[in-house]
Amino acid sequence: MTNLYAGIDIGGTSTKWMIVNSSGQIVADGHYDSQGNIVTKVEALAADLVSKYPHITGVGVICPGIVDENSGTVVYAANLELAGVPLADAVAHATKRPTFLGHDGRAAGLAEAVLGAGRGASSFIMMPIGTGISVALMLNGGLWSGQTFCAGEVGHAPIFLDGEECRCGQRGCLEVYASAKGIARRYARLSGHDIGAKAIEERLDDDLIARDVWTTAVAALAMSLAHLVLAVDPERIIIGGGLSHAGDTLLLPIQHHLDELLRWREAPPLVTAELGGAAGRWGAAILGCQASESTDYERWSV
Numbered sequence: 001m002t003n004l005y006a007g008i009d010i011g012g013t014s015t016k017w018m019i020v021n022s023s024g025q026i027v028a029d030g031h032y033d034s035q036g037n038i039v040t041k042v043e044a045l046a047a048d049l050v051s052k053y054p055h056i057t058g059v060g061v062i063c064p065g066i067v068d069e070n071s072g073t074v075v076y077a078a079n080l081e082l083a084g085v086p087l088a089d090a091v092a093h094a095t096k097r098p099t100f101l102g103h104d105g106r107a108a109g110l111a112e113a114v115l116g117a118g119r120g121a122s123s124f125i126m127m128p129i130g131t132g133i134s135v136a137l138m139l140n141g142g143l144w145s146g147q148t149f150c151a152g153e154v155g156h157a158p159i160f161l162d163g164e165e166c167r168c169g170q171r172g173c174l175e176v177y178a179s180a181k182g183i184a185r186r187y188a189r190l191s192g193h194d195i196g197a198k199a200i201e202e203r204l205d206d207d208l209i210a211r212d213v214w215t216t217a218v219a220a221l222a223m224s225l226a227h228l229v230l231a232v233d234p235e236r237i238i239i240g241g242g243l244s245h246a247g248d249t250l251l252l253p254i255q256h257h258l259d260e261l262l263r264w265r266e267a268p269p270l271v272t273a274e275l276g277g278a279a280g281r282w283g284a285a286i287l288g289c290q291a292s293e294s295t296d297y298e299r300w301s302v
Contacts (some may be wrong), residue, residue, distance in 0.1 A: 007284030012131035024300025058116035060287025107283025109136020222257030240273030
């Protein structure tokens with residue numbers, strides 16, 4: 001029987017998982033609401049998956065926030081109650097399987113590097129835009145996590161001086177204006193209607209509030225990306241996460257703003273993540289493969 005690898009992607013609103021075999025085929029997948037005791041839920045899920053699929057040889061778990069991949073501990077997570085939790089050890093204990101914990105943004109970048117829009121590039125910025133925002137920095141063929149594992153936490157970098165309050169305690173953070181949750185929250189506050197980011201996108205032609213909220217989000221994203229481009233000079237920028245499904249409605253105005261902000265040099269091209277919202281799960285599955293000391297993922301394709 002072929003080896004199997006489990007990938008679990010803990011998000012701010014839902015937790016997604018999948019089982020992949022040694023050839024990179026998805027054997028099973030699913031999701032559930034992230035509300036409640038996250039640790040207990042993840043432990044129970046992982047144990048259940050191993051019970052149903054005993055040929056799982058490694059588990060990868062990813063989550064947002066500040067993640068110490070070396071110790072397998074969540075240091076900080078603004079949208080989840082996981083601060084200080086040694087999550088890799090907890091899941092390994094529940095499953096009796098080797099487990100790697102990773103940061104969701106870096107895991108998505110890993111997946112795009114191996115299977116998607118980052119193939120062939122030695123450097124890129126991968127920005128998944130979902131409930132929160134972070135970036136994966138691929139530099140010289142490796143993902144950079146930083147001295148304190150905070151590399152890429154641009155969602156909590158202030159973009160607008162004295163801007164709106166963020167859950168992290170700061171004001172004007174990128175996530176407040178440009179995450180899917182932030183866009184929906186701002187529209188609801190200004191219009192009185194909570195309709196979600198996708199519906200806001202669909203109203204851009206005839207809804208002035210939707211257009212204003214979207215334009216502000218685009219400007220914030222372009223400003224953040226301009227700073228990153230000037231800092232690391234990447235070959236390309238990859239936009240992923242749920243908001244990437246907006247396609248050119250999002251990418252073209254960001255590219256335009258980026259070109260304006262970088263007039264003295266050519267801005268790198270923006271491309272949509274090839275793995276879409278599944279990038280995190282694929283990254284988690286790759287981590288599960290690595291946890292079992294296998295290189296099977298090097299032969300996978302999507």
